[in-house]
Each structure stands twice: as structure tokens, then as C-alpha cells.
Amino acid sequence: MSTHSSGPAIETVGLVKTFGETRAVDGVDLTVPAGTVYGVLGPNGAGKTTTVKMLATLLRPDGGEARVFGHDVVHEADEVRGRVSLTGQYASVDEDLTGTENLILLARLLGHRKPTARTRAAQLLEAFGLTEAAGKQVKHYSGGMRRRIDIAASILNTPDLLFLDEPTTGLDPRSRNQVWDIVRAVVAQGTTVLLTTQYLDEADQLASRIAVIDRGRVIAEGTKGELKASVGAGSVHLRLRDADRRPEAERLLRELLVAEVQPEPDPVALTARLSAATSDSAAEQAARALGELTRAGITVDNFSLGQPSLDEVFMALTGREAGPATGRDAGTDTDTDAKDEVAA
Numbered sequence: 206m207s208t209h210s211s212g213p214a215i216e217t218v219g220l221v222k223t224f225g226e227t228r229a230v231d232g233v234d235l236t237v238p239a240g241t242v243y244g245v246l247g248p249n250g251a252g253k254t255t256t257v258k259m260l261a262t263l264l265r266p267d268g269g270e271a272r273v274f275g276h277d278v279v280h281e282a283d284e285v286r287g288r289v290s291l292t293g294q295y296a297s298v299d300e301d302l303t304g305t306e307n308l309i310l311l312a313r314l315l316g317h318r319k320p321t322a323r324t325r326a327a328q329l330l331e332a333f334g335l336t337e338a339a340g341k342q343v344k345h346y347s348g349g350m351r352r353r354i355d356i357a358a359s360i361l362n363t364p365d366l367l368f369l370d371e372p373t374t375g376l377d378p379r380s381r382n383q384v385w386d387i388v389r390a391v392v393a394q395g396t397t398v399l400l401t402t403q404y405l406d407e408a409d410q411l412a413s414r415i416a417v418i419d420r421g422r423v424i425a426e427g428t429k430g431e432l433k434a435s436v437g438a439g440s441v442h443l444r445l446r447d448a449d450r451r452p453e454a455e456r457l458l459r460e461l462l463v464a465e466v467q468p469e470p471d472p473v474a475l476t477a478r479l480s481a482a483t484s485d486s487a488a489e490q491a492a493r494a495l496g497e498l499t500r501a502g503i504t505v506d507n508f509s510l511g512q513p514s515l516d517e518v519f520m521a522l523t524g525r526e527a528g529p530a531t532g533r534d535a536g537t538d539t540d541t542d543a544k545d546e547v548a549a
């Protein structure tokens with residue numbers, strides 16, 4: 206891998222892609238620092254794949270500019286291709302070949318000699334927990350195994366920039382964790398990763414900076430901490446001994462914390478969102494609230510202090526829930542069929 210000058214790995218200004226009437230990407234500005242995981246977070250149809258495809262030179266932008274390690278994705282596409290690798294929702298591996306055969310073949314195509322190709326294939330299969338399945342045809346792999354062999358194929362040559370387009374969608378928790386470990390290992394070797402995801406916890410786990418995109422636009426950008434701060438300092442969850450006292454507890458908390466207080470379906474439970482606009486820490490605010498409730502003779506059986514989740518960030522930014530648009534609480538839900546992937 207070549208070490209590169211200090212510039213950003215990706216820089217886009219006003220990037221646009223339209224499909225007929227649809228402005229799939231509608232003026233996206235992004236700066237992705239080299240050597241980090243950058244999360245692009247957005248629901249179905251937000252424009253994530255379209256953005257990635259333009260950056261990986263698979264789709265031509267209709268407007269704006271994009272540079273990858275300083276190279277223009279349109280005019281210097283070959284230089285860009287030499288530096289990047291993409292694990293998308295498309296097949297990079299041959300279904301009829303085994304895991305080992307696929308990786309060896311791809312390594313040979315990348316110019317590795319046979320012994321090196323073999324070693325690299327074996328290493329990756331081992332690292333990705335696929336040694337047992339190495340001799341099986343890929344068409345017999347589970348979804349999680351399939352995703353892992355796709356990622357393995359895309360890092361045969363350690364790329365300077367790896368695009369991972371929804372690498373864990375549809376995977377079970379164990380497979381997701383395996384993919385996360387792989388991503389961490391790839392970054393530790395100096396690769397920059399641009400990761401798209403619909404999972405807020407995934408961006409939270411992996412990315413140092415996050416852009417939230419919705420309907421082709423960046424609606425928020427920053428470190429995880431910055432995004433979370435935009436919705437408040439966290440929340441306090443309380444369970445009271447006595448459901449009858451809940452209205453009073455709500456009123457007290459609202460006055461005391463200047464917070465949004467919400468009753469929960471459970472008749473003894475309450476959630477209060479803490480303010481980020483005071484110099485008191487979340488813990489101090491929570492302690493004060495507990496003290497006041499106790500003084501009022503309201504018994505608190507259970508109490509927890511939560512960090513704001515990225516779900517809350519998305520909600521605060523868009524007024525809608527993030528994640529796959531299943532129609533649940535989605536209000537005006539226009540995204541239902543957006544999952545169809547269209548080949549570039």
C-alpha cells in the first residue's frame with residue numbers, strides 16, 4: 206500500500222446524480238479523512254449506493270466534483286481505480302467456484318504468483334472464519350459466509366480506500382461482529398474505509414465521523430459525539446414504585462431538568478431527555494432529579510442513565526425513524542421499493 210500525502214481520502218463538492226425525475230444524490234459535500242472509517246448513514250433510497258458508485262468510478266456524476274486521494278473520479282478514473290476496492294451488493298465472486306478457488310483466481314488476476322496467491326487466500330479464509338468452508342462452492346454459502354468471502358475478495362490487495370456498501374445488512378449478530386472485526390483489522394493496516402449502513406449502532410461501533418444522508422442530501426455531519434450532542438446529553442430512564450405518582454414525577458422532572466419527559470407504555474416507566482445546554486453533566490442532572498423525586502416522596506425502583514442513540518439523532522434531524530422503511534411510524538413513507546439494486 207502506498208502511503209499518501211496528507212490530503213483527505215475523499216472530497217466531494219456538490220455531487221449530483223439524477224435518474225429521470227429522481228435526484229438520487231442531490232448536492233453532496235463530503236470530506237473523508239484518510240486512515241479512518243467514515244460512516245454514511247441513511248435509510249433505504251437515501252442515495253448511499255449511488256454516492257459510492259460515483260466515488261468508485263462505476264457511475265458518472267451529473268454535477269459537482271469528487272476527488273479520491275486528489276484524483277478526479279471522472280478525468281482521472283484510472284488513478285482512482287488503482288487505489289480503491291468495492292464490496293457492494295453485487296457479486297464479485299464466482300458461484301460455481303469454491304472459496305479457495307475464487308480467492309486464488311482473483312489474486313492471480315491481480316498479478317500475484319501462484320504460491321503467494323495460495324498463501325494469501327488461505328490467510329484470508331482463516332482470518333474470516335471460512336477455513337472449513339474453503340472447499341465448498343460459494344453458491345452453498347450462507348448469507349454471512351457470502352458477505353465475508355466478498356469482503357475477503359476485495360482486500361486481496363490491501364486497497365488504500367475500501368468501500369463497504371451495507372456490509373452487514375441481513376446478517377445475524379455473530380456474523381455482524383465478525384465483519385466488524387474484519388473492518389477494524391483492515392483499518393488498522395492503514396486502509397481508509399467508507400462504510401454505508403442503515404444501522405445506527407454499526408456506524409456508532411466503527412466510524413469516527415458520520416454523515417447522515419436522507420433523500421440525496423447530507424443532513425448532518427460530524428463526529429459521533431457531535432451528532433449525539435445535537436440531540437442532548439442523554440436520557441434518564443426511571444421506573445417508579447407507584448404508577449399513580451407518575452404524572453407528578455413527570456411534572457417535577459420537566460421543571461427540574463428542562464427536559465422532554467415521556468411516559469412509556471409501561472405505566473410506571475418514564476424517560477427524560479437531558480439537556481446539553483447546561484454546564485451540568487448528565488450524571489449531575491440525573492442525580493439532582495433523583496434527589497428531588499425522593500424529597501417529594503416518590504419512590505424510584507429502578508434507574509438508568511443512557512447515552513443518546515444515533516436513532517434519536519436521526520429522529521431529531523428528520524422527524525422520522527431511521528432504518529429500513531417498513532412503514533412503522535414512518536409518516537409519509539415513500540421509500541418502500543427503493544431496495545432494488547440497479548447495476549451500473
Ligand SMILES: Nc1ncnc2c1ncn2[C@@H]1O[C@H](COP(=O)(O)OP(=O)(O)OP(=O)(O)O)[C@@H](O)[C@H]1O
Binds near residue numbers: 254
Ligand atoms: N439506476 C437507477 N435508475 C433509476 N433510479 C435509481 C437507480 N439507482 C438508484 N435509483 C434511485 O435513486 C435513489 C437512491 O438510491 P440508492 O440505491 O443510492 O439508495 P441507498 O441509500 O443505497 O438505498 P438502500 O439502503 O436501499 O441500498 C432511490 O430512489 C433509487 O430508487
Ligand SMILES: [Mg+2]
Binds near residue numbers: 254371
Ligand atoms: Mg444501497
